[in-house]
Amino acid sequence: MRPVILDTRLDLDRIRAARAVIDRRFLDTPQYECDPLGRQLGCTVTVKLETANPVRSFKGRGTELVTSLLTGEGRTEAVCASAGNLGQALAWSGRRRGLDVTVVASRGAPAAKLERIRALGAELELVEGDFETARERAVSLARRRDVRLVEDSLDIETCEGAATIGLELASGSPAFDTVLIALGGGAMATGVGYVVKSLLPEAEVICVQPVGAPAMTRSWHARRVVTTETADTIADGVAGRYPIAAVLDDLLQVADDAVLVREESIVVGMRLLLEHAGLVVEPSAALGVAAVLEDRDRFAGRHVATVICGGNVDMDAYRRWAGA
Template sequence: METRLDTARIRAARAVIDPVFLDTPFYECEALPFDSRVSIKLETANPVRSFKGRGTELVVDGLEGNAAVCASAGNLGQALAWSGRKRGLDITVVASRFATPAKLDRIRALGATLELVDGDHELARDRAAEIARTTGIRLVEDSLDLETCEGAATIGLELLASGVAFDTVLIALGGGAMATGIGHVLKDLAPSVEVICVQPAGAPAMTLSWHERRVVTTESTNTIADGVAGRRPIPEVLTDLLHVADDAVLVEESSIISGVRLLATHASLVAEPSAALGLAALLENPTRFANRHVVTILCGSNTNPPDHHRWLQPEPMVV
């Protein structure tokens, strides 16, 4: 595979990652109302309620020094705080003050120092890099740092170890750690499986970049899927993604909300908007996936309760 990732290292990573993040539930969810078979890989049943702990466990295991800083929309920050607290490390997380309040509260509760910026995630990235430069501590860059990608890649190993045959995997696309990680494993070990990345139309930078085969940045984002709302793709990550993704698609906000609602009403699962991107793609193009066995990764469940309650309300009838 012509990516930065290495399958042997990914296999070895399982021995480093805390077992609480491994071997997550994987099952066919027959109650979901699709013509295709839909299976869910549930990455929310862990202390940080997202897949990010797989990567941060690798980061802190190899950390030189006793401190690290990252920028986060919320989930990476929680995971790094959790992994760092377990090892007695000093963790600083930089986030937008407009990030989901529940995510920010949890970062604080996990003992990290939280710094808020008056801007979006890209401004938080810039501030985290500045802190690292001035203090000399480790800057953890999601998706650029191989640990974050290869940690996420262990999800792919578990999908294949299940022995269940499937045709397509729908993966939420933001910075690219999960998409490149799982994509690498599948293309290396099960190349016939179709890897499709899904991103909100309101935050399309990485998808546009994949289609144009060059980095495309955007001026702003406008999506409820805050976990994937980046504007500046990382060139090295795009290069990896071009090797492992078969397609990258954009979905509308209404479809994302419908996906969150479907997971709650038909599967009793709480999903943050980023985790519902796979179902949004199924809703928008059902014929593409008809009669196929589709896997989607439920990658996070850190929602703001008032927002989640609003998304679950029935759609108004059109008269």
Template sequence: MQEPRTRLDLARIRAARSFIDPMFLNTPLYRCEALEPDLGCAVSIKLETANPVRSFKARGTELVASQLAANGTRAAVCASAGNLGQALAWSARARSLDVTVIASRHATRTKLDRIRALGAKLELVDGDHELARERAAAIARQDGIRLVEDSLDIETCEGAATIALELLDPAEASAPPFDMILIALGGGALATGVGHVLKSLNPTVEVICVQPLGAPALTHSFHQRRVVTTATTNTIADGVAGRIPIPPVLNDLLEVADDAVLVHESSIITGMRLLLAHAGLVVEPSAALGIAAILENRERFAGRHVVTVVCGSNVDVDAYWRWVGAAGVRGS
């Protein structure tokens, strides 16, 4: 089968596994039958949260940090809503690299605390993630250090792509055949990485990306086939709340995604409740986007076997319980 025309390379993706700490690989994949009465379709979960940074991001930062160490580069800076910063801090600490993370002052407190605990320098800006990206780029220029840009740096995409190798592994006895996958869409690393592998090795699988209505820039860009920006974002799914898509990432996405959809905040919250009540999973809002997409269009998914990637579980406990609520869990 021919690879899609993207920046990604299947041989590099296969080789990437040897640079990623095994604790981030071969994550659980299982059919969650308890969810199916509420959703009306077969649902399998790819669980990317049972690791030290509680998200899939370390698959990519392990590649980044390995290359930095091999090249003798000792310092790097990145902008992050929280998960990339944690992952880069973890990967850098293991290789004695210095990392600075730029984040919004309004980012999830739990994520910021973990970045500090992992030894990275943390600088906060009085704005959103796009302002943090600008500040990170300025520091990289000023200090002459490596700027790590999520989704633009191919390592972040190809690290995420290793998830799809595991989805298609015939040795994975708990992985029955599936015909659709729902992927949270933020900067695009997860969607382009997983999508590239699936379209290379099993192109009949339908790749559907999901964003909140309050942060729709990359979804609008996908449908209009050009970069569309937004002035603001308004969503609890902070991990996917970008305003300015990256042109090469959009080009990659157009080659591997079949569709991109937008979902309401209420559906995201219901998805979080269902994952807690029926799968025992505490997830951040971005990780519930796949479930939200099914809730909003049950007819589309009826009779299908859908995989959803549970991509992160770094939540502020107080905010989580405000959203989910004990009464809501009992009523799910």
């Protein structure tokens, strides 16, 4: 089947070429049908395990592209705002290529994520407030230092790095008919969604976001940027409040639906992934499972793929949520 042509910022040839740039430790991650989980959910479930890599999240695929570009330009520094996972990934990729990395994060971010950012050698600056506050500070730092600001989802490399997950999903057998993707800033949703709709146009792409952090989902339904005053969810990795217009434009091209799920369903999803797949995941990684839990009839009998996008979780909090 010839690829479907979609009007987005992404490019299928660049995404295929990206595999030669990304460190192979981030590529070809485990992907398999999880029968015990499927029996619990009433559908066939394929999990794509993006925690089996040095930074325990999918973000390293994008930061490998970003840092390769920066070093090719002769740059020596980079700054980013992060809820935790991007900071770890940029620190890892930056250290590998000799870049000095500064990460700005909320003081309220999970301690485990902050500790790993420091352990990877990045300069970590903490701010009061949420991710959007950290983003504002990162913009200021990058401008003052005259260094590159790495912006997740806005920088096309972060989307096209994540899109390599879609290449691997689409090449699997048997083919799924639905993919459930955690939605935050949109890098993974637009990247994976773009590849899936290009190569498997009959598959349904559904983005999933917590009801406590609904900005991008509301924006998708409204077909315009909708911001929120607050974000309140345990899924810190997807808790943005200000969607990026260019990313929304891409998402409108590649997503068939965007749904919101409750905190209780996210917690149950984490428990099911532990009990029936043996996976310890952060809340964002359970959003796909939560979506099935909240609408079993919609997914009954279907073959659902879901990306387990991160495993960086504070274990004390995890024990409370999962009852482990």
